[in-house]
Amino acid sequence: MPKKTLQEFSVESIQILDENGKIDTTLLSQTDQISEKTLKSFYESMVLIRAIDEKALNLQRTGRMGTYASIQGQEAIQVGCAAALQPSDWCFPAFRATGLSVLRGTPIKVIYQYWSGDERGSEMQDGQHDFPISIPVGTHIPHAVGAAWGAKYKKDPIAVLTTFGDGATSKGDFHEGMNFAGVFKLPVVFVCQNNQWAISVPFSRQTAAKTIAQKAIAYGFEGIQVDGNDVLGIYTVTKNALEKARRGEGPTLIECLTYRLNDHTTADDASRYRTEEEVAIWQKKDPVLRLKTLIEKEYEWSESVDEALHAEVDRRVAEAVDAFEAIEPLNPLGMFDMLFETLSPELHDQRKKFTQRLGKLNKEESK
Amino acid sequence: MPKKTLQEFSVESIQILDENGKIDTTLLSQTDQISEKTLKSFYESMVLIRAIDEKALNLQRTGRMGTYASIQGQEAIQVGCAAALQPSDWCFPAFRATGLSVLRGTPIKVIYQYWSGDERGSEMQDGQHDFPISIPVGTHIPHAVGAAWGAKYKKDPIAVLTTFGDGATSKGDFHEGMNFAGVFKLPVVFVCQNNQWAISVPFSRQTAAKTIAQKAIAYGFEGIQVDGNDVLGIYTVTKNALEKARRGEGPTLIECLTYRLNDHTTADDASRYRTEEEVAIWQKKDPVLRLKTLIEKEYEWSESVDEALHAEVDRRVAEAVDAFEAIEPLNPLGMFDMLFETLSPELHDQRKKFTQRLGKLNKEESK
Amino acid sequence: MSKLSLIQAVNQALYHEMDRDPDMILLGEDIGLDGGVFRATDGLIQKFGEDRVVDTPLSESGIVGTAIGLAAYGLRPVAEIQFMGFLYGAMEQLISHAARIRSRSRGRYTCPLVVRTPYGGGIHAPELHSESTEAFFIHTPGLKVVVPSTPAEAKGLLLSAIRDPDPVIFLEPSKIYRAIKEEVPDGEHLIPLGEARVVAEGEDVSLITWGAMLHPSLEAAGKMAEKGVRAEVIDLRTLSPMDTGTIIQSVKKTGRAVIIHEAARTCGLGAEIAAVICEKALLSLEAPVLRVTGYDTPVPLPKTEKYYFPDCDQIIEAVEEVVQF
Amino acid sequence: MSKLSLIQAVNQALYHEMDRDPDMILLGEDIGLDGGVFRATDGLIQKFGEDRVVDTPLSESGIVGTAIGLAAYGLRPVAEIQFMGFLYGAMEQLISHAARIRSRSRGRYTCPLVVRTPYGGGIHAPELHSESTEAFFIHTPGLKVVVPSTPAEAKGLLLSAIRDPDPVIFLEPSKIYRAIKEEVPDGEHLIPLGEARVVAEGEDVSLITWGAMLHPSLEAAGKMAEKGVRAEVIDLRTLSPMDTGTIIQSVKKTGRAVIIHEAARTCGLGAEIAAVICEKALLSLEAPVLRVTGYDTPVPLPKTEKYYFPDCDQIIEAVEEVVQF
Numbered sequence A, B: 001m002p003k004k005t006l007q008e009f010s011v012e013s014i015q016i017l018d019e020n021g022k023i024d025t026t027l028l029s030q031t032d033q034i035s036e037k038t039l040k041s042f043y044e045s046m047v048l049i050r051a052i053d054e055k056a057l058n059l060q061r062t063g064r065m066g067t068y069a070s071i072q073g074q075e076a077i078q079v080g081c082a083a084a085l086q087p088s089d090w091c092f093p094a095f096r097a098t099g100l101s102v103l104r105g106t107p108i109k110v111i112y113q114y115w116s117g118d119e120r121g122s123e124m125q126d127g128q129h130d131f132p133i134s135i136p137v138g139t140h141i142p143h144a145v146g147a148a149w150g151a152k153y154k155k156d157p158i159a160v161l162t163t164f165g166d167g168a169t170s171k172g173d174f175h176e177g178m179n180f181a182g183v184f185k186l187p188v189v190f191v192c193q194n195n196q197w198a199i200s201v202p203f204s205r206q207t208a209a210k211t212i213a214q215k216a217i218a219y220g221f222e223g224i225q226v227d228g229n230d231v232l233g234i235y236t237v238t239k240n241a242l243e244k245a246r247r248g249e250g251p252t253l254i255e256c257l258t259y260r261l262n263d264h265t266t267a268d269d270a271s272r273y274r275t276e277e278e279v280a281i282w283q284k285k286d287p288v289l290r291l292k293t294l295i296e297k298e299y300e301w302s303e304s305v306d307e308a309l310h311a312e313v314d315r316r317v318a319e320a321v322d323a324f325e326a327i328e329p330l331n332p333l334g335m336f337d338m339l340f341e342t343l344s345p346e347l348h349d350q351r352k353k354f355t356q357r358l359g360k361l362n363k364e365e366s367k
Numbered sequence C, D: 001m002s003k004l005s006l007i008q009a010v011n012q013a014l015y016h017e018m019d020r021d022p023d024m025i026l027l028g029e030d031i032g033l034d035g036g037v038f039r040a041t042d043g044l045i046q047k048f049g050e051d052r053v054v055d056t057p058l059s060e061s062g063i064v065g066t067a068i069g070l071a072a073y074g075l076r077p078v079a080e081i082q083f084m085g086f087l088y089g090a091m092e093q094l095i096s097h098a099a100r101i102r103s104r105s106r107g108r109y110t111c112p113l114v115v116r117t118p119y120g121g122g123i124h125a126p127e128l129h130s131e132s133t134e135a136f137f138i139h140t141p142g143l144k145v146v147v148p149s150t151p152a153e154a155k156g157l158l159l160s161a162i163r164d165p166d167p168v169i170f171l172e173p174s175k176i177y178r179a180i181k182e183e184v185p186d187g188e189h190l191i192p193l194g195e196a197r198v199v200a201e202g203e204d205v206s207l208i209t210w211g212a213m214l215h216p217s218l219e220a221a222g223k224m225a226e227k228g229v230r231a232e233v234i235d236l237r238t239l240s241p242m243d244t245g246t247i248i249q250s251v252k253k254t255g256r257a258v259i260i261h262e263a264a265r266t267c268g269l270g271a272e273i274a275a276v277i278c279e280k281a282l283l284s285l286e287a288p289v290l291r292v293t294g295y296d297t298p299v300p301l302p303k304t305e306k307y308y309f310p311d312c313d314q315i316i317e318a319v320e321e322v323v324q325f
């Protein structure tokens, strides 16, 4: 055997709902059928999370919120993943996942709190098995893997899902986490929102690999690319991967190829590094429009129904903004009280001195 | 395009000299012919580095040297790589590379110095472009990549080679280094000595991938497996990869599938975790024997010539041991003097106090 | 009670707690069949199986990172890092995550994780096998740092560390893994975290130390006693949070302090101790607070490593200096 | 001379040195067309091209690790890490390698690498964007640590850092990137590393600080002057190696010291300074050495971050305490 082929791999790409709002029924029927109701609820979710995002940008612009990372263009991924997940599954999102968090149960108000720099914005609802966002890119991936390991150890019939960007795949944590998942065959699904930019760094500068999906080959499990603006493809692929995970058949890497339509965050100016033409191309592939085209065609979704949906969504968002703006100030003592289960004497001392200082500061402020 | 194949990959394995000492001439002739002289010099090198290794084990056992990591079973890789490298190339070996270092120019004495805990054991010869060994597994890989980047920047017509074990591929540094090499298309060759164990951890626990070679797919460049006990295969593949690198065609990952015949180090007891049967199988694949069979058959390499070679090698090693044992003690002041180009006042102070202490200690010892 | 070495006491503590708590799992490199490079986990895979004693890939950040996930999920992971010098690869996971999981999630998730690692020098091992950079972790809010100095201490502190609801870096002085044997209580043996131990009482000078350095400090105290100088010797045990009360009380009594640690001098824990003394007991001080420490250089390789670590003579010199000041 | 902000001064220093030294290259995330998230490298890719101003993958350990290789190969890499909190991923490369390349290779290879990173808080950014863990690097033998406090200082110190033959961590106080403008010398402007600067002379108390904290310290000194207390204000500039001489000289004169830093209190550089004072100037001390610092907690998110950092009032309180002691 002087020269032999040891292994052959191929990387596949899936698209169920194309850019013109047309469905590939063969692929769809391989999985369970997606009902009219489900399709409409996907669309409603997308409209909702886009409205939340629009409002966040607006709150930031008007000085009522801090730096914010828009999810526009990436709604299909978040809706597809949320729909594929069970409530009992655990979820470890990266920061560009506002939609996913909302659909997993985080109140809109809490989202705005987080981006306004209020620590209560990281609080989870009862029964919501999500990790709060953390900022260092990619470093939450091993946590998802560890939780999946815990679930496997405890024989809990759940799966874990984590999201991250294309940039995150360059970090050592992506590698070490993926590798553990493969070695221990853990029930975890890695969802890469490949929006082709990491702030100003294009995908081609992030890796010489043509796809993120093929990176799974390095870890001995399956990777697949899906059109990241196709909610049906994402839903189907993610659901299959989660079920496979729950069956004990190990991890999957899903690359959702998409595009970040807005600046990286409100602190960024994308015109410094990418062209309007490129953005325009992707604007035409908008995941929300695409689904709208489908339901208009297939289920007689009318403009008036659509307007009613938008009105209802706007009302919900406005309500959330009111609630957000009515929040009582954050107690700064949390800095001490949330750190350990029990305060050490030294921290107790620091806390005491801080309380005195706070008293003075508050007095001055109220003057 | 609802479902399409984006990419196809295959992982190949090369063997030129098989386990019975037979050469595959088709593969060999694809590259430049390897002359009788070269083949014999490969064999001589292997005998030499095995003798150096044996002596190191002996020095350790008799308390004249510290912990040592044997290279037995892995000689073909080190001889093949050394032969493929040009003196002007740079080399970043991991710790299991005694043979490579010797063939790159490190005096045998200096090898023993290193493993006896003498810092002068990390010194390079004039014109030897090698980095000293460092201990944290895999973390030297980015340095090799950085040097390759430097060479590319300066348009120096050289390549860089780095070696590491299967265990090293699990570290984030492997990932980050490989990824940079791919993105910047750097002149670097990654040689994994996959000896199938990382101390007691078997390859199957290191990664779920079937090969290390396929990990290159994640970084968008070529990976290839070669029989790690076949010096001709290694030489050929490595030489090609180095030439490709020097031509500006980017990096290559070479997985040399081999086996560590001895304990991990002299501080290890491999019988705790692996079977004698497994070791026996690999003893039969010994790279030195294999090459001997070939030259015996093809070039009438006789027992008497072989004995003369061993005698000469033993003489060289004995000479090196004498030189090693005659070395004057290491000056501990190097601790301060080697740290920065200029000592800070505080370090100067510490050095002064240390000199006083040293005076006292030396006086006591000489009593 | 049985007479155990420090490494045996660690092994016994792990055994005891795994037996008691089915949610406790061990993970690390070579901790399974090999029993760990120092044999801390010897026999545990045979007893508890390979789901609970898990050999991992060579991946320190992966070990700590997944252990954080395990802990948050509700397990009690105890990770072994083969040497402290390899913990540097996991710093981001420790600083940015282990230390912050509780506060970031506002108490919803916690991180009851123990990272055990051999630390300190004197074992004639290669570079980065002699690290004592405890100060990194002490300076990281959200982590606890514990260092035992004897076998019985090791068992009692390790059990408390494992049961602690927050992340603990547990540093085992490898130099004395086998150097001392002492009676170690069988079964439950808990030493509370956060309390220093006065090992020897004295009136003239306070020697403040921890880990392997306790032993030359005691030796120095013994020799000084012969010369009529009565040293109080404090073993800190928990470095973070530090038992400032015991330190200050002692220095107020003795008026003199010498701090002994292996770590590099600048910005080591010795600095913090001196600063606290200088802040809280200045008026009691009859002499400068001295530090006997490693140098501000990497630890040399085995041939000359002995010159790096504080020895009994240096401690005596410092004590004489403060006594004669 | 032109009036520049600190970030402009950094930009000018980079420009100046790249123009002078063809072996200098910049690498980091978003430093090319984007000009860096704070615009430190604005315009440089246009001038020097994309071989010399290199956007890298999102990979801090990769950036530092390859920069070490670049430096050893003979280039002068200046790496930008986007925020100090992301440097933790590169700790192993810094501690185990950058700091040791010269000594490990016995001087054969060196590591003339500068790692620039915005540091400190007060910019209303998310978690881990407000770190000031300089003590980690000060405690690492083999690294130098430099922190400028004004635009002119930034230029002079950065140029020296780049020309230094050993690795330098260059921490830029992001809070004052744009807060102050001052005259910055055009062209060559070198401030030697290792020398502190006495910003204000005084007889009654020494305020020792660096980076952004210099400004509230100066403000406090000004207010105290109105009350007749003359504070000497020392800007350390180079934290490692530290200019102990200037500190001791000042404290011997004033008899009182207050150290101000943003970093968490325990095991911060303030501890080292207090310890050095307590060792070398004890008899001159007329009051305890006080530290005004961040708390031993992570920096809160923007809503309450302001409570974390030392302010003028706290400094004044500490000064009053030592003066009235």
Ligand SMILES: Cc1ncc(C[n+]2csc(CCOP(=O)(O)OP(=O)(O)O)c2C)c(N)n1
Pocket: A096, A135, A136, A137, A164, A165, A166, A167, A168, A169, A193, A195, A197, A198, A199, A260, A264, D029, D058, D060, D082, D086, D089
């Ligand atoms: C470890 C780390 N390095 C740098 C940053 C700064 N940063 C924040 S987001 C980002 C780009 C992330 O790109 P990607 O992973 O593709 O996610 P996307 O923003 O596109 O959703 C960078 C560099 C960070 N938060 N963490």
Ligand SMILES: Cc1ncc(C[n+]2csc(CCOP(=O)(O)OP(=O)(O)O)c2C)c(N)n1
Pocket: B096, B135, B136, B137, B164, B165, B166, B167, B168, B169, B193, B195, B197, B198, B199, B260, B264, C029, C058, C060, C082, C086, C089
């Ligand atoms: C970062 C790091 N972790 C752990 C160790 C301890 N250690 C030394 S060698 C080794 C195994 C290395 O395995 P591999 O990379 O396959 O190389 P091999 O020893 O087989 O040549 C380990 C775990 C180390 N030196 N560095």
Ligand SMILES: [Mg+2]
Pocket: A165, A166, A167, A193, A194, A195, A196, A197, A198, A199
């Ligand atoms: Mg992206």
Ligand SMILES: [Mg+2]
Pocket: B165, B166, B167, B193, B194, B195, B196, B197, B198, B199
């Ligand atoms: Mg191996």
